[in-house]
Structure formats: structure tokens, C-alpha cells
Amino acid sequence: MPSIELKRVTSQCLGVLLFAALSLLAASASASAQTAPCQPKQLALSLDDGGxxxxxMSHGGTYVVLRNRSGRACRIPARPELSLLDADGQTLPASLQATPGMHPGPVLLPVVIPVHGSVKASLRWVTGEVFDDTQCIDAASLRVSIGDGALTAPLRAHLCGPRVQGPQYQFVPFQPKRPPTK
Structure with missing residues (x-):
């Protein structure tokens, strides 16, 4: 096949693949938009250290699991606002670490939680005094903001960071929880 015809076929294939991918993305976004936002009373928050x-290596973390206790599917932001609280319930000075090369950040579509289903995210932080001028905090609980409310779960975490920035955490967005493979 001459190279011009091959390039034309390749360009057409890429166009079809791109159209199919965009169609799937649009269908997913449409389905998500048709699902009502979750309310805190519909959900249960739990933390799992994953054993x-x-x-x-001076790190700690946990999985953050949200389970839909209601009889209807609902949606949440893939990366809702998190707060770390001290033993008195006061917000601690910790912040989300920016994803390198992603400023202001990736576009994250809402995640649908099916009826009695769950979604999982991971939260990770530095636990050791590994910085030249380290500042550490001790968290007693994690608060996840959902809509106009929030859910809170106990969390024992020691977070450290450079004093200039303060302690930071990494938060991998929520994704549907997959059943274990057999």
C-alpha cells in the first residue's frame, strides 16, 4: 500500500477512535450528571489501613471508603474537600499536595456510588522528621465534606512537612471499589 494511502487510513482510524473515546466520555458524564448528588446521611465513611x-520509608496512609447506605445511586466529587482534625475537633494546618505538572490540576469527573456500593480513595503522608526544618501535627480524625455536610471518622496520623509549607498529604481520587478477583 503506498505511504499516502496508509497515512490516510491511519488518520481515519485515529479519527474514529478519538470520536469513540469522546462519545464514551460524554455518555459517562451524562449518566453522572443525571444521578443526584449524595447527601451525608446516605453515606458511611470508614478508613482502612490496608494491612x-x-x-x-517515613510514610503512612489509609484508604478512605465511602459506602452508599441508601436505596438510590448518588454521586460525589472525585476529590471532595478533606480536613484533618485534632483531638478537640479543630482543623489542623495540613494541605493537599499539588500533583506535579498538573496545575491547576486534572479535570476529575464526579463518581457515582451505586445502591449499597462503595468507592475508595487513598490518602498518604510523610510521618518522619525528614526535612531540614520539620513541622509535625497529630490528627485524631478525618472529615470528608459532602454537599452541605460532612462525614468524620477516627484517624490516628502523624503528619510532617517542611515548616514553610506545613504538613501535606497526597489524595488519590475516589474510584469505584472493585470486587476481589477470584
Whole structure:
């Protein structure tokens, strides 16, 4: 096949693939938009250390799980606002670490939580005094803002960061929880 015809076929294939991908994305966004936002009373928040999945090399972390307790599907932001609280319920000075190369950040579509289904995200932080001028805080709970309310769960976490920035955490967005493979 001459190279001009091959380029034409390749360009047409890429166009079809791009159209199909955009169509799927639009369908997903449309389905998500048709699902009502979750209300805090519909959800249950739990934390799971994954049996130590995050521990080591001066790091700690947890999985954040939201379960839909209601009889209807609902949606949440893929990355809702998080707050770390001290033992008195006061907000601690910790912030979300910016994703390198993603400023202001990636576009994250809302996540639908099916009836009695759950979604999972991961939260990770530095636990050691590894910075030249380290500042550390101790969190007693995690608050996840949902709509006009919030859910809170106990969390024992020691977070450290450079004093100039303060402690930061990484938060991988919520994704549907997949059943275990057999």
C-alpha cells in the first residue's frame, strides 16, 4: 500500500477512535450528571489501613471508603474537600499536595456510588522528621465534606512537612471499589 494511502487510513482510524473515546466520555458524564448528588446521611465513611499498605520509608496512609447506605445511586466529587482534625475537633494546618505538572490540576469527573456500593480513595503522608526544618501535627480524625455536610471518622496520623509549607498529604481520587478477583 503506498505511504499516502496508509497515512490516510491511519488518520481515519485515529479519527474514529478519538470520536469513540469522546462519545464514551460524554455518555459517562451524562449518566453522572443525571444521578443526584449524595447527601451525608446516605453515606458511611470508614478508613482502612490496608494491612500496612502505606507504612514504611517515613510514610503512612489509609484508604478512605465511602459506602452508599441508601436505596438510590448518588454521586460525589472525585476529590471532595478533606480536613484533618485534632483531638478537640479543630482543623489542623495540613494541605493537599499539588500533583506535579498538573496545575491547576486534572479535570476529575464526579463518581457515582451505586445502591449499597462503595468507592475508595487513598490518602498518604510523610510521618518522619525528614526535612531540614520539620513541622509535625497529630490528627485524631478525618472529615470528608459532602454537599452541605460532612462525614468524620477516627484517624490516628502523624503528619510532617517542611515548616514553610506545613504538613501535606497526597489524595488519590475516589474510584469505584472493585470486587476481589477470584
Amino acid at each position: 500496612g499498605d502505606f507504612n514504611g
